[in-house]
Amino acid sequence: MEIVLRTLRRIGIKPEDRRKLWLMAPVFLVCGIAESLNYNGFMTLFNQRLGSVYLPYVYAAEAVILPLEAWGMSWLAGRLSKPALMRAMYAIMFGVTAANAAVLLGLRITGLDWRFYYPILFLSSNFVVRQQTILLWSLAVDLCPTQQAKRLMPIFVAAATLGGIAAGLLTQAVNPLFGPDAVYALGPIFLLAASFNYRKAIQRYLVPLTLKGVSDSEAGSGPAAASALSSSEYFRRTLRSPFLLGVLGLMTVMPALYFLMEFVFLNTAHSAYPGEADFGRMFGMVTTALFTLAFLLQAVSGRLMGWLGASGMLTAIAGVYVVSFACAFAFLDSSAALAVVSGGYMLTYLLIYYSAEPSYQLFYKTLPLQQRDGFRYVAQGLASFAGILLGAGMQALHTVFGWGFPLLAAIGTAGAGALFVLSWGVRRQYMKELVRSIQTFGLAERELAGSFQEFHRNAKTMGAVLGMLRGEEAEARLVALEIIGRTQDARYLPELLALLEDEDERIRAGSLKAMNLGSADLQAMIRVASLVEDPDSEVRVQAVRQLALMKHLQAQAFFFLRTKLLDPHPAVAAEAVKAMYALESAQSYEACFEVISQVLEAGGEPAVPICRAVGELRLVRFAEDVARMLDDPHPSVRVAATSCLGLLRHVPALPLLLGRLSAADLELRRATVQAAVDMGGAAVSPLKARLPEASPKEWEVSIRVLSQLLPDEEVKGWLAEQAALKLADNESRSPLPAAFRSVGREELATLADMRLQELREAVREGAWAVLQRLTDEQVTAAIRRTLADEDEEARSGGLEVLAEGVGERRLSQRLAAALQADGDEAVALAADAARRAFEEVAASSDDWWREMAEEWKRGEERNGMPEERGTLGxxxxxxxxxxxxxxxxxxxxxxxxxxxxxxxxxxxxxxxxxxxxxxxxxxxxxxxxxxxxxxxxxxxxxxxxxxxxxxxxxxxxxxxxxxxxxxxxxxxxxxxxxxxxxxxxxxxxxxxxxxxxxxxxxxxxxxxxxxxxxxxxxxx
Incomplete structure (x- = not known):
């Protein structure tokens, strides 16, 4: 198990990802097996029992059915909630495959030969394959936030790919013994096995996300977030845009060519393996090889995309299509025909389904965020319909007109050549659109970052960027500087050095930030060093930062940097400390330590940047000096010192940090939480020791920190129990407002009401932190938004989800009970009961309760005597x-x-x-x-x-x-x-x-x- 955890950490999987990984990866693996068994079974049965010559007619029928299928799916989605739709679709898929399996086994037992049934089998099974892929990826996207999806999606893809490999091996073993109908019948069995984790994932993660008030539109994604353009307007704009029309052409022609290659492969394979058992075994071998290649492709696809870019990737795919069809044309009449055509079939399948789709997504990211989905959905609908019809038409050249397969391969070669030319044209249009989108939208959307690798390699697009840089508009020049900075290309250094004299301080700072001075000469260093005396502090900071990177001129860098250690602006001095430390010489270390000691000893707000620098550099030798700054009168200094002590992992300061929370503001409290988290495992024991007697703020901070530091088992056990006990203990203070009212202290009753509400919020925040660790941030956020809804029915739905158990059942149910009790009216207390409540609360760890009890006691001692005027407490x-x-x-x-x-x-x-x-x-x-x-x-x-x-x-x-x-x-x-x-x-x-x-x-x-x-x- 430890080996598995180390492997997961090595590939970037975080602890909070593991629950979804263990839950969903088996679903993708088992469903991948089911999908491939389904596909292998029905393709073998159709081609062997009816004949691949009927494929064009079936594909034509499918093209007609697809719009009806889309309408039916839209109708169903409009009448069911997202979880209900996901469950219903899975049930439909299982029902279709199970019904087909029953019919096939019935035909086998009875010996009947229903040839009319095999087109139905093909269409219904292809529907399952198509919808299963959409369903699983839709669920994964819905369950995972964007950054988590980036970490988990490659593993899900790998699991599905391994499922395909396993299905291929299983097909090779089962088909010769029991036939393709038995292979098909295994599919619904695997679907049933995966349904348990599938339904659990929906209940645990998706149901809370789909409570009232939590929609895709709130997150700014999905169809609901699209702009108000109509479908016809999207269609018209697509046809008017050369770029979008070119992308639509790629999305249409590429699958059509795949269908042609599939047709040639199936007919060639049928000729070589006329028997069902032999054909099925061969198809299983192809499936195994196909998904093995898919697995290997996934390992390098990210690098390929980064190297070629979206448009370059599609051009490369088109080139592979040309080679595949050309080889098929050359070898169809030879003994190597089946091997060559099989290889072409596998390559076209892999490239269209595993590599082309991400490139299409990047293309549409050049459009405004609110319109992307609309354009993409219109294009997908048109391309699916036209691609199937075009593919069926090319297949019909053989079945209807009797054209030979070599001639079909020649047509495929010509079509692939046209695809290559089209992809090259789309590449040029994409570059123009990319420049336009950057000029229009700037870099506010970081999603364009994935396009910059190919962007900076293109001379024309970088020429457009340089044109922006030389223009008059400051904002456009800043965007150009950020793009150039991403390239880290030293060729632009002369252009950037010339901008150091610009009147706009933002341009000067941006130019410095964009430079690559790794191999710059002394003259460039002198130009940069001239800005260490710039009147703008941010420009000086960037100049110091760049000088620190010129380690090949270390002595000269030291000469320029040492004067900045005494810069009047604290941020510049702190940056100089980090720069001098990066020079890694005894002389630079000594100068840094001297300045740090002087600033920390003087204290005050100038010490804030130095504290940050000490923390970043992990200079543990200054931990005690930083700890003394916790008494500084400036709040910003106390916050910086707290953060620094966390980075230094100075655990002895933790009790002092926690003890100051009672008078801490929000910023200091946040800094304390992060500092304790930064201290890591060494902070666990002190936090656990203080938790039982902690003040409310200490308790909340400790719970937040422990929920991040403790292992899952301890969070689910001990920590969840502590949170549940605190919820119950907090409710024991509920009678206090009524107690103050019963003795005539209305002003104290008002404060008691306020304090009780604050304590409830603090304790519940701690409980939510525990539940978030045990479930998911999206889930807890969705439930909390629902509980804050004004609609009573929506709140009831959120409480019901909590009562069912989220994360840890007992804590979740205790939290639900506490939330339900909020509206309960307090029962009036007798005077004796009120006094006992005051005496009990006088020993509380909460300073507010103690002060209220003391104020009540002073009032009792005065016993109606007039209060002397004095200083207000x-x-x-x-x-x-x-x-x-x-x-x-x-x-x-x-x-x-x-x-x-x-x-x-x-x-x-x-x-x-x-x-x-x-x-x-x-x-x-x-x-x-x-x-x-x-x-x-x-x-x-x-x-x-x-x-x-x-x-x-x-x-x-x-x-x-x-x-x-x-x-x-x-x-x-x-x-x-x-x-x-x-x-x-x-x-x-x-x-x-x-x-x-x-x-x-x-x-x-x-x-x-x-x-x-x-x-x-x-x-x-």
Whole structure:
């Protein structure tokens, strides 16, 4: 097993891929066997019992049936959900093959010879082969996100190919003994065997993805995402576009030529092997060889595609078609006819089904994303119909007009030659379309990256790119620079060096980034080094980065780089540290370490890029220095230090990181999660030890990290149990809001409601993290979207899926029960029960519950005595801020962060807080007293704009946009007490918590309306 896991890791399979791999790979393997047995059986039976001369008529009938089949599939898809459709289609395929097997065995037992039945067998079995391929690949695409699909699809293809090889060997063994009808009868047995994993994959992954509100259109893919163009408009545009018309021609002619080669092969084989047993054994050998070649082709197809490109691949395929038909024409009258024709048949089959289709997909990626599917579906429909008719027509030249097979091979050679010419023309059109699509859409869509290998080899297309580079439009020049950068071609260095004098700093930085200086001379280095003093910091960063790559001029690079260690911009200095370290000399190491020590000792925000550099370079010697920066007053420094300690795998700092989570904002919490994950297996034991007594934030972070670090068995066992226990324990706090209400503390009851909801969300986030590890990110995301739907029926569907068991059944069911209990009304508590609840929660690991219990206790001790005025604690600040409209919609956690930043200040009567015309660095929330707002009109007279009281906010606009204040605010009729929030704290919170920004926006709009009303009064 360990060998298998090592092999999977070596080929890029991640742990989260394995469950789908173990579930779906057997389906592809067994269904591949069933498909090949089905194909071998019905082709042998048709050709031996009816005759291959009837193939043109059957293909013509199939061409007529295909549109009806497409209509029927569309009708069925419109009336069934995706999981139901997948199950129904599999059942239909099994039913068709099982019914055919029963008829064949019945004919064998009774000795009847129903010749009219074999066209029905051919058409129905070909339907199964066609739909089975579509069905399995559709399921795999639906189940796997894009990046996961890239990792798993090659294995699924390999499994299906191995299934074909196994079927070929099985055919060779079974056919001589029991005949082709027995070979065919094995197909439904294998389909039945694969159905168990098939249905399990649908239930486990597809059902959650198809809940209400989760559609292909949301993901921006699939037919639903196509634009509003009609089918007729797609058809007209296809016919008007030389490129699309050429692609349509390729998609039509190539399968038609394959059908012709198949016809020649079957007739030649029938002449050589007239008996069913011999023909079946021969067909099994061809199938084995065919899928062995397919397996080998898959091993090199990626390299071939990268080397030839999409258009070059099709041109090469057309060339193989020419050679195959030419050889068939040359050897048809010789003893090597069957071997040559068999080889041509196998090559044409492999190339059309395994190599041509990916190239077609790349062609359509030059179109706008919203229109690709529409054009592709129209082209596939037209090509399928026309290709079968054209192939049947060429076959009819023999069956109807009596033309010989050498003449058919000659026609095939001519057709393949025309295909080669057409593919060359399409290649030229593709290059034009690729340039146009890049000019139109830029590089926002990374899907065009697969075309760049062939793109940069074409002189005309690269000439167009250079034309973009020399143009006036900055955006087009940036796109051209990115394309040139992808080529890493040193021939463009002179062109790029000339752009270093450009006025646009983006062009200068892009030029540096696109350069390949691996073999550049000293003059080029001097040109690049001149930009290390550029006024733009990003340009300096790119210049330093490029100098570090010129290791063939190491001494000169050291000379230019050492001065940048003291660059005034921290990002440039950090890049210089990495560049000097890359020079790998004792002198450069010493210079790096000296600068790092100085910056870390000084601390502050300039240390942020240096922390990142220390982490990237894995400089463990500075771990203790970085750990001391966790106490830095700047939040960004604490975040950078946390991330750095994770990269350094400094596990001794983990308890300190976890202990600071109670006062951590969202960014620091995310950094802590990633740092613990980066520490790897060494972090598991400390996390598991702290989990039982962890505070809520610690618990959530620990669960998230452990769900990524622990093996599947432990996640499904111990970790899932911990999450289920926490869900139950969290619900034990549900009576607390009612308890506070029963003792008359409504403000504490409101905070308790907020805290209870936050804890529920935190614990459930941990539970979702465990379930995501045990299932799939797509599945959990789909269920969560459904549970958030406003429609009650949709939510019920999501709860039902959870109750059935997702990932780990007990945890999933516990989570479903907790979600269902959200709407339950709390039962009122007696005073004694409330007091017991407060005493119990006073010992909680959650600081909010402890503070609420202490506040209740202080209230009891006062026993109705008036509270003395004093400094507000965190809880009292939160109670106050909750009543301020500015912050009314914020959560308890967000209010707590604001309360932590807020500084309480007092100002005497007529003392100025904000002065008109001066910049203001803080906003103020009035706790007690009043503020008078005054300003000066255009005429020069001063007037009062209004008076603010408790709960109002002053100075927000000037504090946030750093502009001079338009008003003067001063204490009015006595002293005023305020909460002051500094600009840096507020802007950081707005960035991390959008709800805070929305609250600020609402309050600002209200103030604007107030000022407008006052100005109207002034005008009147």
């Amino acid at each position: 965190r809880l009292n600040k939160v109670v106050f801020l909750k009543k301020v409209p500015f912050f009314a919609d914020l959560s308890l956690e967000e209010l707590g962060l604001i309360a932590g930043f807020a500084e309480e200040r007092s100002y005497g009567d007529e003392e100025v807080l904000v002065r008109r015309g001066e910049k203001n660095s803080a906003l103020f929330v009035i706790v007690e007293g009043n503020l008078e707002l005054t300003s000066v009109s255009a005429a020069g007279w001063e007037g009062t704009l209004g008076v603010l009281g408790p709960g109002d906010v002053c100075g927000a606009n000037s504090a946030l946009d750093e502009s001079p204040s338009a008003v003067t605010a001063q204490a009015f009729f006595g002293s005023v007490r305020v909460l002051s929030l500094e600009r840096e704290d507020v802007t950081r919170l707005v960035r991390l918590y959008p709800e805070i920004g929305i609250g600020l926006l609402r309050a600002s709009l209200a103030r604007i309306r107030l000022l407008e009303e006052m100005m109207m009064r002034f005008d009147s």
